[in-house]
Every structure is written in structure tokens, then in C-alpha cells.
Amino acid sequence: MSDEFAVRAEGLDKRYGDKRALDGFDLTVRRGTVHGLLGPNGAGKTTAVRILSTLVRLDGGRAEVAGLDVAREPRLVRSRIGLTGQYAAVDEVLTGRQNLEMFGRLFHLGGRPAQQRATELLERFGLTDAADKGVGKYSGGMRRRLDLAASMILSPEVLFLDEPTTGLDPRSRGEVWESVRALVADGTTVLLTTQYLEEADKLASRITVIDHGRAIADDTPDGLKNTVGADLIEVVAAEVADLPAVAKVVARVCAGEPETDDLERRVHAPVADRVAALTEVARALQDEGIGVEDIGLRRPSLDDVFLQLTGHRSVAEEAA
Template sequence: MDDHAVIAEGVEKRYGDKKALAGFDLAVRTGTVHGLLGPNGAGKTTAVRVLATLLRFDGGRAEVAGVDVARDPRRVRRRIGLTGQYAAVDEVLTGRQNLEMFGRLFHLGGRRAALRAGELLEQFDLVQAGDKGVGTYSGGMRRRLDLAASMILAPRVLFLDEPTTGLDPRSRGEVWEAVRRLVAGGTTVLLTTQYLEEADRLASRITVIDHGRAIADDTPDGLKNRVGGDRIEVVVRDAADIPTVAKTVARVSDTEPVTDRPERRVHATVTDRVAALTEVARTLQDEGIGVEDIGLRRPSLDDVFLRLTGHGTDETTKETAA
């Protein structure tokens, strides 16, 4: 498995009687972003901490960047970078001073640390902000600086543990672009996240973890297809038209259409998405049926979790409670 930068086979981690990891398996191809998706408490962070040598595990085998994690953790640490859920930079210092400080902590020496800081500020598009206090940075800029700090030694493997939690959409996009540049430069990234959208945008493959086990491993599109693939959805103006719309949708769908009378909605999964949408739209127009909305929908994050784990995400729970 020389083409894999991270391998875990049957990894177990126990806290007393509780198993945080219960035979966890993972294979991350070199030079890719691999998403690790799961709800809080599923074992994502524990898996990362084990692979990053921050936790000793109780069983199984793990290898990172060609080095056995249990046998030679020091050598593993020289080949990896880690960015946690919250930025670990000093807000009093400037961006440049932060990077120089991290360089010195990694024993680069003053001159080499300064040179590396300049390289990273340019790589992460922070040159103009480099000599400003980090306290003035936006959330996205702080996370990019945090990423830069984790790249001081140009690691072969970078672990990103929920790097965009709490960021606004613009800041999240800035972090995504920074990650893409890292991978283009040859870094392998293991990304843990609760957001299917984030994994979809960045990862070439996703492992879904729940109760300490990998319960699915596929491409983003493959995961979506497991929960029904594309579906056509029609919202009519008059609920009395729902039976007619359901019959029309049934002619192009793979499953029996689902109707929601209070929402005046009909939807069903389809294979030939464009042909299905075209036929339904034309038929409804010919029959004079008023439509408020018609379109193709992909499964949502909650669709994936409901099918694979039997429950929604913690983010969904929080939104519902609010």
C-alpha cells in the first residue's frame, strides 16, 4: 500500500469500559484530501489524535507517511502537521511573529525561521497582513495563519480537525482555497468535518465514522447515491393537483413518489436527471398545472446521516432546538 499516506487497520482506543474507537479502518491515498465525516462523539477527533501520536491506542495497526505509529512516534511527528478545531495563534503578536515563533519552536534557528515565515505568508496570501496584529484578523485569516503554522516543516501529511467550525461562509471559502493549494503542492490532508458540503468541496473520498467504526467509505457522490441519489421535486400552487403531479413524476422516477400535502410537494428519485426534469416540466406546462418550484435536489447532510447512522447531525439538533 505504498500509494497510501495513512493506514489504520482495526484500531481500538478505550477509556475504561467505553470504546472510542472499536476496530477503526482507514486508508488515505497520497496527495489527496480524505474526509472523515461523523457526528460529535463518533470518534473523529480520537482517530486523529491516535494517528498524530497524541494518544496511544489499545489495539490494531496504524501507519502514517510510511512509519508505524506505535513503534516510532517521534519519526511520525517529523512527517506530519496538525491543526485543531480552534486557532492556536497568539493574538498579541503579528502574523509574521507568530510564524517565526513556531519556527524557533521547531528548532529552525532565527534566520531560517524568518525565511520560512516569509514563504508561508506568501503561500497563504497573508503578505499584506503579515505585520499586523493577529487580533485584527478575520476568522478566515486566523485559520489560514494556523494552517501556515502547521506547515512550518512542510509535512507530508496534514491533519485538519474541523478547521472551519464557527466560520462564516466567506472565511470558510478562504480556508478551503488554502487547503486546495496545499494538496496541489503535494501534501496529503486528512480532514475531519461535520459538513458534507465541506467534504464534498475538498475531498476525493470520504469515510463516515460512527460509534468508533468506519461505516461507509466512498466518493462524495457515492455517499449521496447511497441515500437515494438525485431526486426531482415539484411544489404546486394548488394541493388539488398533487395526484396528477404524482402520476407524472412516477413515469420518470425510480421509486414511488412521496407526497407532502401540507407543503404541496411531490418528490421521487431519478436516474436520468435532465431528461426527467425536462419531461415533467413540459407535461405540467401542457396540462396547465401551476408550479411554484421545480428542480433537481441532491441528498442533504442530514439525509446522509439519517440513512447511515440513524440520526441527524449535532448541527441539525442545535438548529432545531434554537
């Protein structure tokens, strides 16, 4: 397997009784990048991460992490990786510094090296001012950054992040994103599973979509969006009664058949010449005296990709 990749999996299989969690799953993650792993609930994301991080044995196929075979060399793999699960695994009674020193000792760093490493990580993750406060007083974003710091005690080559910002508010999520970017800038490779498609879009340079235990797409975020089709023109009507008239105008100007959302009073359709179509639709609506609340252009989103590939929207989008 190539040194170009920090993670490589070929034909991974995993069964739990009659259920096949992974069914010939393939994955390659380039060194020094963030690679997103997206899929519906039950698609096999967490199983794949558990196999790659040596927590679960594979039933078939082959996988290497940091150049090491996960089945034959699990202990060496563990010495090269970090893993951050869905929920922060820090002690709220201890201070941030005490948490990191404790993890350092658990990794056999010894007293003074553990203290030095804790100080380095507190500074790297912007937690120096809160280092001696109880973690119970930390915000959600601060706890998550401390959890990331704990996973970096041994400076892992590969870091697995399994839905790292679940339940965080937008500000805290942004803080975690900045920390992840800093890790990658220092050379760490990150495999990110997330239910927030915006998160994958902002962080990942490449994304693999998994469904029913198989990789069904693998490309850059822009490449995946291009598979959906052209840019879209969107018009929000002032009144629901105006939707048929708006749809008629949009159909006359645009290449594709428009779709109408009565609940949001929205009409949208794919366009070839973005600016010309927008100008023409706006002029036609004005000439015919049709009132609109908003009009604009947008690119297909990762949620559009997710919907097209898996048949339904992401968990976060459905919740919204």
C-alpha cells in the same frame, strides 16, 4: 504497509472506561490527496485523529503515518505531521509574522531560518499584506489561514485538519478551502474531519464514514451518492393544498413512491430518465392547471448519504 498510502490504520481500538470510542476502525489515505472523515458527534473521528497524530495511545490495532508506526515511533511521526484543531491556536497580541517566527523557534529552526520560513508561509497563505498587523485585527478566515501556516512550519508530509472551518462565514470558509487545495497541490496529504458535508464534497477525493467507532463506508463522494439511489425530481407546490395533486402527478411519471414535505411544500421522487421525466411532469402539471413555485432535478447529496448510513442528518444540516 504500502508506500501508496500516507496514512493506514488497521483494527484500531480505544476505550475510555466502559465506552469504546474506536472498535476495529480501518482507514487508508492515499498520498497527495484530501481524505474526508465524516461521522456523527461521538462517532470516533477526533479519537482517530488523536491516535494518528500520537496524542493518544491506541489500545489495539496498528497504524502508520508517513511510513512510521505511531505506537513504536511517535517522535518520528511528530516530525512528519502537522495538526490543526477546531479553534485557531495563534496569539492575538502578536503580529502574524511574530506568531510564525515564534512557532519556528519552538520547532528549533533558529532565528534566521525561522524568519525566512515565516516570510515564505505568509506569502503562500496570502497574508503578506497583513503580516505586521496584530492578529486580533484579523478576520476569522485570516486567523484560520495563519493557523494553517503555523502547522506547516516543518513542511509536514501529512496534515490533520479537525473541523478547520467551524464557526467561519462562507467567505472565510472559501479562503481556507483554497489554502488547503494549494497545500495538496504542493504534495501534502490531508486528513480532514468536518461537520460541513459540502466541505468534504468540495475538497475530498475520498471519504470514510465512521459511526460507533467503525468505518461503515469508504468511497469517492460520487460513489457514496450513488449508493443512495437515482437522481431526484423535486416540485415545490404554490400552495400546501396542491401537494396531493402534485404527488399524484409525480407518482404517475416517476419510478419510485414520492415523498412529501408539507412544511416546504415539496414533493420529490427518484427518476430513471432525468430529462424525459422532468418534461413529462412539467407538462402534466400544466395540463391539469396545478400551480408550482419551482421544479427541477437534483442528485443525492452527501447529507442524503449521511442520513441513510447513520440514521440522522449531519450536525450542520440539523442546525440549518
